[in-house]
Amino acid sequence: MTQSVSLTINGRPREDHVEPRLLLVHYLREVAGLTGTHIACDTSQCGACTVLIDGEAVKSCSVFTVQAAGKDVTTIEGLAQEGTLHPVQQAFWNEHGLQCGFCTPGFIMAAAYLLKQNPSPTDAEIERGLEGNLCRCTGYENIKKAVRSASQAMNGGTAETSANLVGSAAAPVEG
Amino acid sequence: MAVTSMIGARIQRREDPKLITGHGNFIDDVNLVNMAHMSVVRSPHAHARIRSIDTSAALAAKGVVAVLIAADFKAVIGGPLPVTNSFVPDKKQVPEQFPIAATEAAYAGEPVAVVIAEDRYLADDAAQLVVVDYEPLPAVMDLEKAMEPGSPLVKSDRPDNIGWDAAFPAGDIDAAFAEADVVLKQRIGQQRLFPTAMETRGCVADYIPYDNRCTLWTSTQVPHFIRLFVGGALGVPESQFRVVSHDVGGGFGAKLRPYPEEYLATAASKITERPVKWIEDRTESLQATTQGRGQIFDVEVAAKRDGTLLGLKFTQLLDIGAYHGVFSAFQVVACLLGGGCYDFKAIHARSIGVFTNRMSTDPYRGAGRPEATHLIERIVDIVAREIGMDPAEVRRKNFITTFPHTNNFGLVYDSGEYERSMDRAMANIDYPALRKRQEELRAKGRYTGIGFSTYVEICGVGPSSATAPAAGIALVESSMVRVHPSGSVTVSVGTHAHGQGHETTFAQIVADTLGVPYDSVEIRHGDTGDTPFGYGTYGSRSLAVGGMAIMASCHKVVDKAKKLAAHAFEASEEDIVVDQGRYFVRGNPGEAKVLAELAFASYGAGLPEGMEHGLEAVSYFDPPNFVWPFGCHICAVEVDPETGAVSIDRYVAVDDCGNVINPMVVDGQLHGGIAQGISQALFEEVQYDDETGQMLTGTMLDYLIPTMAEMPHFELDRTVTPSPTNELGVKGVGEAGTIASSIAVINAITDALAPFGIKHVEMPARPDRLWSMIKEARA
Amino acid sequence: MITAAFEYARPGSVDEAQSLLTKYGDDAKVIAGGQSLIPLMRLRLSQPTALVDIQGIHGLKEVRRDNGSVEIGALVRHVDIQRNATLREALPILVEMANDVGDNQVRNLGTIGGVIAHGDAAGDYNALALMLDAEIVTNKRRHKASDFFRDIFTTALEHDEVVTAVRFPVSTGRFAYTKFRRRLYDWAIAGVAVQETGSSWRVGYVNLARTPRRGASVERALAGGASAADAAAESGSDIDPTGDVRATAEYKRHLAQVLTARTLEKATMAA
Ligand SMILES: Cc1cc2nc3c(=O)[nH]c(=O)nc-3n(C[C@H](O)[C@H](O)[C@H](O)COP(=O)(O)OP(=O)(O)OC[C@H]3O[C@@H](n4cnc5c(N)ncnc54)[C@H](O)[C@@H]3O)c2cc1C
Numbered sequence A: 001m002t003q004s005v006s007l008t009i010n011g012r013p014r015e016d017h018v019e020p021r022l023l024l025v026h027y028l029r030e031v032a033g034l035t036g037t038h039i040a041c042d043t044s045q046c047g048a049c050t051v052l053i054d055g056e057a058v059k060s061c062s063v064f065t066v067q068a069a070g071k072d073v074t075t076i077e078g079l080a081q082e083g084t085l086h087p088v089q090q091a092f093w094n095e096h097g098l099q100c101g102f103c104t105p106g107f108i109m110a111a112a113y114l115l116k117q118n119p120s121p122t123d124a125e126i127e128r129g130l131e132g133n134l135c136r137c138t139g140y141e142n143i144k145k146a147v148r149s150a151s152q153a154m155n156g157g158t159a160e161t162s163a164n165l166v167g168s169a170a171a172p173v174e175g
Numbered sequence B: 001m002a003v004t005s006m007i008g009a010r011i012q013r014r015e016d017p018k019l020i021t022g023h024g025n026f027i028d029d030v031n032l033v034n035m036a037h038m039s040v041v042r043s044p045h046a047h048a049r050i051r052s053i054d055t056s057a058a059l060a061a062k063g064v065v066a067v068l069i070a071a072d073f074k075a076v077i078g079g080p081l082p083v084t085n086s087f088v089p090d091k092k093q094v095p096e097q098f099p100i101a102a103t104e105a106a107y108a109g110e111p112v113a114v115v116i117a118e119d120r121y122l123a124d125d126a127a128q129l130v131v132v133d134y135e136p137l138p139a140v141m142d143l144e145k146a147m148e149p150g151s152p153l154v155k156s157d158r159p160d161n162i163g164w165d166a167a168f169p170a171g172d173i174d175a176a177f178a179e180a181d182v183v184l185k186q187r188i189g190q191q192r193l194f195p196t197a198m199e200t201r202g203c204v205a206d207y208i209p210y211d212n213r214c215t216l217w218t219s220t221q222v223p224h225f226i227r228l229f230v231g232g233a234l235g236v237p238e239s240q241f242r243v244v245s246h247d248v249g250g251g252f253g254a255k256l257r258p259y260p261e262e263y264l265a266t267a268a269s270k271i272t273e274r275p276v277k278w279i280e281d282r283t284e285s286l287q288a289t290t291q292g293r294g295q296i297f298d299v300e301v302a303a304k305r306d307g308t309l310l311g312l313k314f315t316q317l318l319d320i321g322a323y324h325g326v327f328s329a330f331q332v333v334a335c336l337l338g339g340g341c342y343d344f345k346a347i348h349a350r351s352i353g354v355f356t357n358r359m360s361t362d363p364y365r366g367a368g369r370p371e372a373t374h375l376i377e378r379i380v381d382i383v384a385r386e387i388g389m390d391p392a393e394v395r396r397k398n399f400i401t402t403f404p405h406t407n408n409f410g411l412v413y414d415s416g417e418y419e420r421s422m423d424r425a426m427a428n429i430d431y432p433a434l435r436k437r438q439e440e441l442r443a444k445g446r447y448t449g450i451g452f453s454t455y456v457e458i459c460g461v462g463p464s465s466a467t468a469p470a471a472g473i474a475l476v477e478s479s480m481v482r483v484h485p486s487g488s489v490t491v492s493v494g495t496h497a498h499g500q501g502h503e504t505t506f507a508q509i510v511a512d513t514l515g516v517p518y519d520s521v522e523i524r525h526g527d528t529g530d531t532p533f534g535y536g537t538y539g540s541r542s543l544a545v546g547g548m549a550i551m552a553s554c555h556k557v558v559d560k561a562k563k564l565a566a567h568a569f570e571a572s573e574e575d576i577v578v579d580q581g582r583y584f585v586r587g588n589p590g591e592a593k594v595l596a597e598l599a600f601a602s603y604g605a606g607l608p609e610g611m612e613h614g615l616e617a618v619s620y621f622d623p624p625n626f627v628w629p630f631g632c633h634i635c636a637v638e639v640d641p642e643t644g645a646v647s648i649d650r651y652v653a654v655d656d657c658g659n660v661i662n663p664m665v666v667d668g669q670l671h672g673g674i675a676q677g678i679s680q681a682l683f684e685e686v687q688y689d690d691e692t693g694q695m696l697t698g699t700m701l702d703y704l705i706p707t708m709a710e711m712p713h714f715e716l717d718r719t720v721t722p723s724p725t726n727e728l729g730v731k732g733v734g735e736a737g738t739i740a741s742s743i744a745v746i747n748a749i750t751d752a753l754a755p756f757g758i759k760h761v762e763m764p765a766r767p768d769r770l771w772s773m774i775k776e777a778r779a
Numbered sequence C: 001m002i003t004a005a006f007e008y009a010r011p012g013s014v015d016e017a018q019s020l021l022t023k024y025g026d027d028a029k030v031i032a033g034g035q036s037l038i039p040l041m042r043l044r045l046s047q048p049t050a051l052v053d054i055q056g057i058h059g060l061k062e063v064r065r066d067n068g069s070v071e072i073g074a075l076v077r078h079v080d081i082q083r084n085a086t087l088r089e090a091l092p093i094l095v096e097m098a099n100d101v102g103d104n105q106v107r108n109l110g111t112i113g114g115v116i117a118h119g120d121a122a123g124d125y126n127a128l129a130l131m132l133d134a135e136i137v138t139n140k141r142r143h144k145a146s147d148f149f150r151d152i153f154t155t156a157l158e159h160d161e162v163v164t165a166v167r168f169p170v171s172t173g174r175f176a177y178t179k180f181r182r183r184l185y186d187w188a189i190a191g192v193a194v195q196e197t198g199s200s201w202r203v204g205y206v207n208l209a210r211t212p213r214r215g216a217s218v219e220r221a222l223a224g225g226a227s228a229a230d231a232a233a234e235s236g237s238d239i240d241p242t243g244d245v246r247a248t249a250e251y252k253r254h255l256a257q258v259l260t261a262r263t264l265e266k267a268t269m270a271a
């Protein structure tokens, strides 16, 4: 009951025979051998599995491989170019935006997507852009800092200091 | 200690490059040739008799290698899961838990069968085909009802549902209460929490038949502990059992015990003669990984009208779950710390451990100390409200001020400056201005509140003098420091990080202590095959205990290097000066040798007489005392009285964890810790159906881990009061944030709702609950 | 958990999709963005034997405005709605709702047709479709939204019916949408939408009953000249919430009233 799928992963075309139910995240991890994309939930909640399909961030645990036929998939392994870290990767490193690192590939992919859509996001826009990703280690403080600093680096600016950050609220969200 | 270049520096973590590029090595990334996959069939009932299990359909399914039930495992697994004494050596009962239920399941999620198949898809398919005939039995869910004589039993072979009943009396409590102007009572809850490491548990077992050798890769905080118990139960000696834990995606206490699945996968590997992999999915994790807290405190406090605290009585009811966790009685430490950073004349505490038909509780970040802080800081605010005094002033009046301080229970607080950290936090948040604004807003019908948490916690577990009588073990730590011939250094340790950055911070310590380049130091941990025995990483112990074990080995290496230098310079050892890694004869610094040269010499010919070759040392460190971090957190909130929604306006923290090795890492630990406490205060709550015992919060959709948007900006600051009990002067910081934060938020909410006459708020402060409290108060 | 096995087909036309659904039988399902279906399948709460993937069908991704209506193809994603200039003009409240559906990753895959066909009372667009008298266009007929949402996760769709578009009346009056939830990306605990159409107001309720609900009583009160607060007091007869792990039923009723008043005020102030 397998089907043939062709797709491109990190610039390399591939063709494989897969069961229709094979989740893209399992295909990436177990067929393509790219284990940087992680799984941390069963219900599309955590974003650990975030990859780009045709440049757009999606949760690869909520896509069947057959649905991605003909598409261009970018994973965390494909983000650094020729040995140079992507500015978001560099910023996560600089700003201590990770501790255990399990959520990190998903966050970096989601942040890279966010900054492509919106090169200079406000804090509120960063929160909205990364609302689909959960981290249990960092309290998000340094992730936010990292995204701000990546934004500045990508816009050719210098990093702002953490001293003039504004607080955000733990309010239930209205509106 | 000398001012040095690495200790105290904000150094980027060396762990990160692989993790940010997708090259980490987590448990699900471990794949072996010919590996089979295990899927666990779990009881859907909180309590049921297992009448029969029919595995025939599952066995016939595609790709199935084996379907195994308790009877199959009995032949291979030689013993029950371990239970430690922790703080209650005399438990009333310690029922044995075999890794898989045979005739009676006592919590929803207890394993009843496993399927081994060619891949995880096929294993999950076949697991659906295992037919278990259950006879549902009454589920015991309520702690107080469970204690009543004649209550239905959590498991039918037990005399009752009481695990322990331990009293901790200190001082003349009646005298203390007799002096009181006010005596106040409060019940304070601690809801059950999922630790929720983002990486679920998992393991890969590779048992080599006919050789009785085994390697177990597992996602754990305690590899040596796993080897001891899983190897022991399977009859594989430690010398032939290797436990490997590479990158671990968070632990928070939930990965510090051997779990049923580690036994089952290892046994299944032995039975099927195949490597066996098991990866927990999130839904499983929420049922089958240990949970935190789950306690109720009934507290009574005696105080004078001038704010003097006199006496404290409290009972801790602790929901053990169906079986003891390995460290189920660890949270009882809350009893010994219930007095917080205050001077009480007498404290009488009692802890009752009660079994229920739920998953076991075990340590979760803070383990007993968040509970203690929550209870005492709530009580201080209740006293302040009753006598009409500012909560800061009640604290100030009762702070312990001289150190070392022996608390009511004989524990010795090493060092502290509680008032200084509170003053600093009050200045940072501009307390007077905040109070003024609160008054103005109240006049406009807006409800803001300010909450304090001044905490002290115990960590760095632990001195054998304290742990041995209680736990029967000495929770020491180990290190092996080996200087290679060309001068690079391998350091192997018994602790095992899961996000704390030990590879970086430990290397900072070694670089300075040995005077070698930071980049030449490699830290190894997590593999019992090449590290000395250690008790692992938890209880904020890795630096204060493990770090000191590293120091001890470094000192031994330096001592030997001095001998080598003396030999090389033909001088006496006493004349050798060591300065930042350079060894020279006093008065002649121009002619020096660095450690690499001495190391090279140590492996060559012409050593001093009687000296062995090589330059390495092994050390075990048994700390003389615990260490006692402290600090003050202040939270400012606003509550919308119409919806009950809480928003955090400010969060200010001043923490003191002694000397700081890497401020970036320390701040990161605090951020994450504070976030988890805020999350307990506002969001998280494991919910079971009270009648059936079914889990109601069984996915991440229903169990609320906050996103970035719900977290405030953390305004951190610190004071530095070195611990006098260790050479590094360090304390611990892994749990401090969580220990402090939940009550800062809850005190702030309670303060905000004071105009309604509301005196106490439980966790999580859900909008619907706050709204109904306000409604009742208004009625 | 792993989903149960199924067959998969990717038709090129709506007709082909219909015949595949007929061929595979009752346990076959359409898949669009998969953002509701796949999580359910992973919990094995849904075990379709075949999936008919409609992403290969042309013509379902357009947004067209004509004669007072705006027709949105079933495969138009949340992110497309967020970025669509026509919708921003003709149906800005939908854009506002789209901003708040799930998260970026979900918005990049989930479709309006999927929300409608799934028929979830918590699907934000469903309440809007109901309150604005939208039409649900399928390969077989046009459904009035008022006849479409039958019960919890139950719609008027037949097994071989494919939603091809949703037609909303152009609505350019004042509006507001309030979505109350504890975490930013959560579904609504309660949601209230208000839209001015001509001289009257429409009100819709998200997740406050087994199906989306229209605030008919509130609308009547407003038409009769009631203040926002007084009209909001009527919300109780428009809804029928149940308690769950997030909130009690009583609280949701109260919330509906508070949010109705606030949302009406927000809409009128935004003028
Ligand atoms: C984390 C998360 C948060 C979310 N939050 C929200 C939220 O706040 N509000 C909200 O509204 N939604 C939310 N969603 C759901 C999301 O909006 C989905 O996109 C939507 O519900 C379904 O769209 P889909 O295209 O993904 O449909 P699918 O998942 O592909 O399908 C859903 C159902 O509709 C059927 N179906 C789909 N398209 C058609 C069609 N054209 N014709 C006939 N039947 C069809 C399928 O058979 C299936 O039964 C959330 C999802 C996630 C994962």
Ligand code: FES
Pocket: A038, A039, A040, A041, A042, A043, A044, A045, A046, A047, A048, A049, A050, A059, A060, A061, A062
């Ligand atoms: S694994 Fe959690 S969203 Fe994909």
Ligand code: FES
Pocket: A097, A098, A099, A100, A101, A102, A103, A104, A134, A135, A136, A137, A138, B198, B249, B250, B499
């Ligand atoms: S760094 Fe551990 S979960 Fe985010």
